[in-house]
Amino acid sequence: MDMPKTVFQKIADREISATFVYEDELCFVIRDINPQAPTHLLVVPKKLVARVSESAAADATVIGHLIVVAGKLARDLQLTDGFRLVINNGRQAGETVPHLHVHLLAGRELAWPPG
């Protein structure tokens, strides 16, 4: 039986609406529905990889691409004061959607260490 689609697969298939800021053959970027900073984007691979701990060597190109796209967006959006990329893996880290994605956060001071 097919696995139910993740919320991000539904967004990619336009079954759920979202604000898209970028899309290419490997990934798309949307605004987070519950932003934690003035800029809070999600960089999402079109291919479903549940989380980093389940990634495989064959996923290296697409996962690397997510970071390159985040860098391009940071330039395009002129996030010159800094930004943070976050990937939550597993319950204790706050993962809520089992579809790997990179958070791009910017626009305020970001505490370190996080959380």
Ligand code: 5GP
């Ligand atoms: P995680 O907690 O798994 O690292 O991140 C999931 C993120 O997806 C959360 O920041 C949450 O606000 C966001 N999110 C969950 N559902 C939706 C949705 O339907 N639309 C959008 N744009 N973001 C969502």
